Amino acid sequence: MSEWLINPADSPDRQKQKLLTITEVLMRRVEQITDDSGAAYAQFQRAAMLEDQVRERTRDLEHALDLLNASNAKLGEATRAAEAARQNLASAIETIQEGFALFDAQDIMVMCNSRFGMHMADVQGQLHPGLPFDGYVDRVSRSRHIVLPPGEAPAIWADRRRQRHRDRHVMFNVQMSGDRWVQVSEHRTAEGGTVVLQTDVTDIIRLERLERGKLLDDQARAIRATLEHINQGVCIFDAHLQLAGRNDRLGALLAIPVARLLPGTGFDILLHRMRQTSRIGSGLDWARLESWARLPQGRPPLSFELRRDDAILDVFAQEMPDGGFVMSFTDVTAERAALEALSQANETLEQRVMERTHDLEDALAQAERANASRSRFVAAASHDLLQPLSAAKLFMSAIEDEAVTPRARETLLKAQNALTSVESILAALLDISKLESGRASVTIAPLDLARLLRQLRDEFAPLAAGKGLRLDVLPCSAVVLSDAAYLRRILQNLIGNAIRYTERGRVLVGARHQRGAIRLEVWDTGPGIPEQDQDAIFREFHRLNARASASEGMGLGLAIVERACALLGHPLGLASRIGRGTCFMVQVPLAEGREEPVTLAPPPRSAPRPAAKDRIAFLVENDQDLRRALGLLLEKWGISVLDAATGEEALDLIEELGILPDFFLVDYQLGQGMTGIEFLRLIATRHGPVPARVITAHRGPEIRAQCAAAGIGLLMKPIDADALAAFLHDLP
Known part of the structure; x- marks a missing residue:
């Protein structure tokens, strides 16, 4: 019943009508019911209260109706505005x-x-x-x-x-x-x-079409003016082989009246006129020219000459995009005459150049022979000087320390230092000689930088400490591709130069990673190198602000560094600031993959004097002074010495004595009969393997390879007493 009374779907008038009907029904029921006990009065009171509620509800409904009417009015206004906007949009679009x-x-x-x-x-x-x-x-x-x-x-x-x-x-x-x-x-x-x-x-x-037409007309006039202005004769034929355009210069060059070259003239008429007055150049004939012109499409560019009695014309023909072609005629009579004159002059000039070339070839051959002779002389002289140098060093090593006065010992030390300087100079000369003669051979292989840098640090630390310098060699575990011997020599020269020219401060050696390479750097805090002298320091026998000398250095270190870097293909760089120091840089490629790095030979070590009593040494050396000096040193160490000048004498002496020595020291060059390696092979064949060393001044890879193949050790001249002692110390 309450839902029927307050159904919100009814209109306000309907709801009001319902309330009035309810009121009338209630009033009638009140009037019809009699209640003796006062029930009628109570129901009358309830009806009055219900009427008040109905009246209040009616007022709420009337207020809601007013609000609804206002909303409907606003909605109507919005609808009219939207329709007006739509009409305005349609009108705007339509306009x-x-x-x-x-x-x-x-x-x-x-x-x-x-x-x-x-x-x-x-x-x-x-x-x-x-x-x-x-x-x-x-x-x-x-x-x-x-x-x-x-x-x-x-x-x-x-x-x-x-x-x-x-x-x-x-x-x-x-x-x-x-x-x-x-x-x-x-x-x-x-x-x-x-x-x-x-x-x-x-x-x-x-x-745009009109403007393009005007532009084309302007371009046509410009082209026409250009054709008339140039010194060439030009004719243009369309795809039907009819003349579409030409300039007046064409008639003058071909000796054809202008009236015969009107637009629409066929190519055959021009070809006929050219055949009457001119001869076509070699490599082309008139039939091929006509065939070329009649090709429908895809003509290749064509170049030929037309010759008349009084002129030579250079002709160039080329196809155009529309299927036609253009031909240009250039008078080259003067150029051809000049070329003939120039050709005659060239023949005379070529003869003179040939004569001068022969002279230069002779001079170059003489210079090459002189350079080869110099290299051979340096190598031979260095080898010959190493013989007495070895003898001198061994004689001095044989002097007993206790038998020398302090003043004589000081003199002896200076003499040893002088011999060491001479030895380093001879080694540098040999290096320069090999690098310049092209006889230097390299073996590129993976190389462990860590071990090389440790060896260099141990080698130069005492020299730096002696000058009061701090030497820092930064570790690097990279593996690079290079020749072990030459890379070590490069770094030795750079570090040695840095220590020699630095009076105070430090020398730093490190490696910097680059893309696919390692850049080895040697820094010092020396005086620096002026920019104008940075090229000159790589020349032989050149020392900055000093003269070349045996005691201070001959200026060969950087020359060897430059040539060795060029031989290995390692870029060499230099950066320097005056008063601040210098940095030399060598870039070495990294080794790819996991190749096993080569093992570097350790630097010479000072070995203790061998306790080799009751040992017998056999010395085979053709140089008498070196043989005597080496024998004295061995006898000083308590070793009995047998010696011979040649391999044949040594073999006869062993057979005669019937005694096999404990070890052999054999020179590589024993004369015409045999080499030291061949002698030791004979000994091994007859008596079995015996400890031995081959002595030589040759530093080439050939002898090293032969000794390695035979399993024989090598001692380089001048012989170092410590190296010889190390060999004796390791004898079984």
Whole structure:
């Protein structure tokens, strides 16, 4: 009952009518019911209260009705405003000159103006709201007013149009019948819809054609003026071999009246005239020229000469994009005459150049022979000097320390230092000689930098400490590709130079990683090298601010460094600041993969004097002084010595005595009979293996390879007493 009373779906009038009906029913029931005990009065009171509630509810309903009426009024105003806005939008769209259409995000046409599709009267009536975009494209592609590209079917054009619709912004021109043009542009809206505009650009296209025609006319006049201005004769033939253009210079060069070269003249007439007055150059004939001209397409460029009694013409013909071709005729008579004169002059000049070349070849051969002789002399002289140098060092080593006075000991030390300087100079000369003569051979292999840097640190630390310098060699575990011996010599020279020229401070040796390489750097805090002297320091016998001397150095270290780096292909760099120091840099490639690095031979170590009593040594040496000096040193160490000058004498002496010595010291060059290696092989064949060392001054890889193959150790001249003692100390 309460739901029937307050049903919100009823109108306010209906609800009021219901309340009045209820009131009347209640009043009638009150009047009809009698209650002796006062029940009628109670019901009357309840009816009065109910009437008050109904009245209050009626007032609420009337207020709600007022609010509803106000809302309906506002809704009506909003609807009228929206309709007015829609009408204004439609009016605005209708006023624009372009065709306009709006498609929603589902590509369904929402609205369009009356100009949309105005150039296609046969389909304009079919373009209306609710039409899908694909339907719009299909109708447009089949319109008889649209001019499709040549050979393109409506379906293909429609597919291309749909593909372009995928882009966010589209703009293209469409040709219509009657030589009209429409520009179509598409733009995406923020809601994902598409606005399509169709603009008539016929006037713009026609204006562009007019301007392009004027430009072409101007270009044609400019080309005409250019053709008349140049000194060449030019003629242009179209695809039908008819004369399309030429300049007046052409008639003068070909001796043809201008009246015979009117536009439309066939190529055969020009060809006939040229055959009458000229001879064609070698390599081409008139038939081939005519065949070339009559090719329909794909003519290669053609160049030939026409010769007359009084002129020579250089002709160049080339095809044009439209199927025609252009020919140019250049008078080269003066140039040919000059070339002939120049050719005659060249013959005379060539004869003189040939004579000078022979002289230079002779001079170069003499210089090469002199250079080779110098290299051989240096090598031979160095080898010959190493013999007495070894003897001198061994004689001095044989002097007993206790038998020498302090003053004599000081003199002896100076003499040993002088011999060491001479030895280093001879080694440098041998290195320079090998590097310049091209006889230096390298073995590129993976090399462990960590061990090399440790050896250099141990080698130069005492020298740096003696000068009060700090030597820092930073560790590096990289493996590089280089020749172990030459890379060590390069770093030895650089570190030695840094220590020699640095008076205070430090010398730093480190490695810096580069892309695929390691850059080895030697820094010092020396005086620096001026920029103008940075090239000169790599010359032989050049020392900066000092003269070359045996005690201070001959200036060969950096020359060896430069040539060795060039031989190995390692870039060498230099950076220096005056008063701050110098840095030498050598870039070495990193080894790829996991190759096993070569093992570097340890530097010579000072061995204790051998306790080799009751040992017998056999010394085979053809140099008497070196043999005596080496024998004295061995006898001083308590070793019995047998000696011989040649291998044959040594073999006879062993057979005669019937005694096999404990070890052999054999010179490599024993004369014409045999080498030291061959002698030791004979000993091993007859008596079995015996400890031995081959002595030589040759530092080439050949002897090292022979000794390694035979399993024989090598001692280099000048013989170092410590190295010899180390060999004896390791004897079994």
